[in-house]
Amino acid sequence: MNNLVEIKNLTKTYHTKKEEVEAICNISLDIKEGEFIAIVGSSGCGKSTLLSILANLEEKTGGQITFNKKDFVIGYMLQNDCLLDWLTILDNATLGLDIQKNKTKENVDYVKKLLKTYDLDSFKDKYPKELSGGMKQRVALIRTLAIRPDILLLDEPFSALDYQTRLAVSDDVYKIIKKEKKTVIMVTHDLAEAISLADRVVVLSKRPCQIKKIYDIKLTNKSNPIENRKAKEFSDYYEKIWQNLDVVI
């Protein structure tokens, strides 16, 4: 498979009043088309910074990022759903299209189709406060998919949800992503989530973060995230990654 994104020697340094803080130190990573990559690391290690740089929300200090496709579109999904209370679900889902002045009939129909496929059709004229947490997260994903991104960047997409909803929604989101055949980079601090969802898990060191190790996740009978947790290799990976994280309490 082709490399969709190539990151070479990426560095990021923040300047505060007192000192220079090195957040990312020399990261190189290739992302293949259709791949699901999870990035794990201790909190504050700079993993979210990495996503922000990829999403063009922050400037990189050094290195190169190459997108091997013309008119590369990036979809970015944040921790909480960030739905706007005063817009209907359909308007929320087409927000990205609206901002990019791309709200053509064809695109809106595509969003409507997505809403229908993912059981939100009857809610499209309702407002966010009438939806459950899991449904809102699905709308947020559809809003991201609406601009037809070549890659999805998920920044701890489920961390605002309670544990049970989180399992169900990650299952949901995984199915949607696989069905729409999207390439994904997800940042998380939940190792079980990373192993059960991803094809590869990238472990980052403490700040300034570097790639410590990359695990190819090979599970027997790999299916959906909840089932994947039952695979016999699951706990092995968990153990290894956990040790690599060198968490200090």
Place this chain on the structure above:
Amino acid sequence: MRKSGKISTLLSDKEKRFNLLAFITQISIIVIFLLSWEILTRLGVINTFVFSSPSLIIKTIKELFLTGHLVTHLTTTFLETAIAFVLGIVLGLLVALILYSFKFIAKVVDPFLTLINSLPKVALGPILIIWIGANTKSIIVMALLINLIVSIVTIYNGFLNIDENKIKLLKSFGATKGQILRKLIIPASYQTIVSSLKLNISMSLIGVIMGEFLVSKEGLGYLIMYGTQVFDLNLVMSGIFLLLIFSYILYKAISLLEKKLIKE
């Protein structure tokens, strides 16, 4: 289900009785206050020359009405307040938008805003008269001085309290500064802006009455001031009474408007 329904109506009955009792007590307080005022003045315990009396106030208002002055005074104060109110909201919103859009201006202006905000604006009254003249313009500027700063600060703080993540989301779609303002900042601050109306109307009225005290030929503030100067306490008390009713009606009207605007 039926049982719980019964309990809830029982509760609301209790609540109704509680509210009714409170209402009756409120009315009684007013009646007792007015009656004892009236009786004490008739008995000569209280001097009507200094304290006036309810019947004299009613008589004075009636005279004012019959001579046509009442309507003039009321419309004058109302127009001044309305102009100051609208200007305050429009300018407040505009300045808040500028401060939000240009971080540098906000940074520079911040200490000055605090400085002006802490100054009792009444102190500027005499200067206004000299600069602008002894006319209605001075009164409106006075009211603006009082309501504008409050509006700016309230609306601007509303802007600042908007979820950073939502701004990040719009930026990730490549939104321009203008789009972020139009699609997010302004609609998200709708409630803040509407609630600032209530504060603004009280401030405008304070400013207008203050201004009328300093310069005016008509208006409720003028009525009170003129009454004091000629030592006609009936006129002063009537002015205060009219102002009380006037400000209450304005406040209620804005509250109603607020309820209507916020209800989706």
